[in-house]
Amino acid sequence: MSGKCEFLDSCGFFRNFKGNSEVIKQGWITLYCENREQSEKCARKKYRKEKGTPPPDNMTPTGKLL
Ligand code: SF4
Incomplete structure:
Protein backbone atom coordinates (compact mmCIF):
# COMPACT_ATOMS: atom_id res chain seq x y z
CA MET A 1 0.00 0.00 0.00
CA SER A 2 1.50 3.32 -0.93
CA GLY A 3 0.87 6.89 0.05
CA LYS A 4 0.14 8.66 3.27
CA CYS A 5 -2.78 10.52 4.71
CA GLU A 6 -3.09 13.93 3.05
CA PHE A 13 -2.55 13.94 16.52
CA PHE A 14 0.31 12.98 14.26
CA ARG A 15 2.38 16.00 15.17
CA ASN A 16 1.90 15.85 18.93
CA PHE A 17 1.22 12.21 19.74
CA LYS A 18 3.28 10.17 17.33
CA GLY A 19 5.82 9.55 20.12
CA ASN A 20 3.18 8.62 22.70
CA SER A 21 3.72 5.12 24.10
CA GLU A 22 0.11 4.04 23.60
CA VAL A 23 0.15 5.32 20.02
CA ILE A 24 3.34 3.38 19.32
CA LYS A 25 1.94 0.28 21.01
CA GLN A 26 -1.23 0.38 18.92
CA GLY A 27 0.68 1.08 15.72
CA TRP A 28 -1.82 3.73 14.64
CA ILE A 29 0.68 5.78 12.68
CA THR A 30 1.61 2.84 10.48
CA LEU A 31 -1.94 1.52 10.30
CA TYR A 32 -3.64 4.79 9.40
CA CYS A 33 -1.40 7.81 8.86
CA GLU A 34 1.10 6.12 6.57
CA ASN A 35 -1.50 4.15 4.66
CA ARG A 36 -3.59 6.33 2.39
CA GLU A 37 -6.31 3.77 1.82
CA GLN A 38 -6.70 2.91 5.49
CA SER A 39 -6.55 6.58 6.46
CA GLU A 40 -9.99 6.96 4.89
CA LYS A 41 -11.27 5.01 7.90
CA CYS A 42 -9.60 7.33 10.40
CA ALA A 43 -12.12 8.88 12.80
CA ARG A 44 -10.13 12.10 12.81
CA LYS A 45 -10.30 12.39 9.06
CA LYS A 46 -14.04 11.70 9.03
CA TYR A 47 -14.58 14.26 11.78
CA ARG A 48 -12.58 16.85 9.91
CA LYS A 49 -14.44 16.27 6.67
CA GLU A 50 -17.85 16.32 8.35
CA LYS A 51 -17.33 19.33 10.59
CA GLY A 52 -14.87 21.27 8.48
CA THR A 53 -12.56 21.63 11.45
CA PRO A 54 -10.01 19.27 13.00
CA PRO A 55 -10.89 17.30 16.16
CA PRO A 56 -8.97 17.70 19.44
CA ASP A 57 -5.36 16.58 19.09
CA ASN A 58 -5.86 13.73 21.55
CA MET A 59 -8.54 12.02 19.51
CA THR A 60 -7.09 8.84 18.05
CA PRO A 61 -7.80 7.35 14.61
CA THR A 62 -10.28 4.96 16.25
CA GLY A 63 -12.22 7.87 17.74
CA LYS A 64 -11.20 7.16 21.33
CA LEU A 65 -9.54 9.92 23.30
CA LEU A 66 -6.10 9.36 24.77
S1 SF4 B 1 -4.56 10.61 12.56
FE1 SF4 B 1 -5.94 10.35 10.81
S2 SF4 B 1 -6.14 12.42 9.96
FE2 SF4 B 1 -4.32 12.40 11.24
S3 SF4 B 1 -2.62 11.93 9.87
FE3 SF4 B 1 -3.33 10.01 10.79
S4 SF4 B 1 -4.78 9.18 9.32
FE4 SF4 B 1 -4.54 11.34 8.85
Whole structure:
Protein backbone atom coordinates (compact mmCIF):
# COMPACT_ATOMS: atom_id res chain seq x y z
CA MET A 1 0.00 0.00 0.00
CA SER A 2 1.50 3.32 -0.93
CA GLY A 3 0.87 6.89 0.05
CA LYS A 4 0.14 8.66 3.27
CA CYS A 5 -2.78 10.52 4.71
CA GLU A 6 -3.09 13.93 3.05
CA PHE A 7 -3.54 15.55 6.47
CA LEU A 8 -0.29 14.19 7.88
CA ASP A 9 1.50 17.54 7.98
CA SER A 10 -1.40 19.41 9.55
CA CYS A 11 -2.73 16.69 11.84
CA GLY A 12 -2.39 17.58 15.54
CA PHE A 13 -2.55 13.94 16.52
CA PHE A 14 0.31 12.98 14.26
CA ARG A 15 2.38 16.00 15.17
CA ASN A 16 1.90 15.85 18.93
CA PHE A 17 1.22 12.21 19.74
CA LYS A 18 3.28 10.17 17.33
CA GLY A 19 5.82 9.55 20.12
CA ASN A 20 3.18 8.62 22.70
CA SER A 21 3.72 5.12 24.10
CA GLU A 22 0.11 4.04 23.60
CA VAL A 23 0.15 5.32 20.02
CA ILE A 24 3.34 3.38 19.32
CA LYS A 25 1.94 0.28 21.01
CA GLN A 26 -1.23 0.38 18.92
CA GLY A 27 0.68 1.08 15.72
CA TRP A 28 -1.82 3.73 14.64
CA ILE A 29 0.68 5.78 12.68
CA THR A 30 1.61 2.84 10.48
CA LEU A 31 -1.94 1.52 10.30
CA TYR A 32 -3.64 4.79 9.40
CA CYS A 33 -1.40 7.81 8.86
CA GLU A 34 1.10 6.12 6.57
CA ASN A 35 -1.50 4.15 4.66
CA ARG A 36 -3.59 6.33 2.39
CA GLU A 37 -6.31 3.77 1.82
CA GLN A 38 -6.70 2.91 5.49
CA SER A 39 -6.55 6.58 6.46
CA GLU A 40 -9.99 6.96 4.89
CA LYS A 41 -11.27 5.01 7.90
CA CYS A 42 -9.60 7.33 10.40
CA ALA A 43 -12.12 8.88 12.80
CA ARG A 44 -10.13 12.10 12.81
CA LYS A 45 -10.30 12.39 9.06
CA LYS A 46 -14.04 11.70 9.03
CA TYR A 47 -14.58 14.26 11.78
CA ARG A 48 -12.58 16.85 9.91
CA LYS A 49 -14.44 16.27 6.67
CA GLU A 50 -17.85 16.32 8.35
CA LYS A 51 -17.33 19.33 10.59
CA GLY A 52 -14.87 21.27 8.48
CA THR A 53 -12.56 21.63 11.45
CA PRO A 54 -10.01 19.27 13.00
CA PRO A 55 -10.89 17.30 16.16
CA PRO A 56 -8.97 17.70 19.44
CA ASP A 57 -5.36 16.58 19.09
CA ASN A 58 -5.86 13.73 21.55
CA MET A 59 -8.54 12.02 19.51
CA THR A 60 -7.09 8.84 18.05
CA PRO A 61 -7.80 7.35 14.61
CA THR A 62 -10.28 4.96 16.25
CA GLY A 63 -12.22 7.87 17.74
CA LYS A 64 -11.20 7.16 21.33
CA LEU A 65 -9.54 9.92 23.30
CA LEU A 66 -6.10 9.36 24.77
S1 SF4 B 1 -4.56 10.61 12.56
FE1 SF4 B 1 -5.94 10.35 10.81
S2 SF4 B 1 -6.14 12.42 9.96
FE2 SF4 B 1 -4.32 12.40 11.24
S3 SF4 B 1 -2.62 11.93 9.87
FE3 SF4 B 1 -3.33 10.01 10.79
S4 SF4 B 1 -4.78 9.18 9.32
FE4 SF4 B 1 -4.54 11.34 8.85
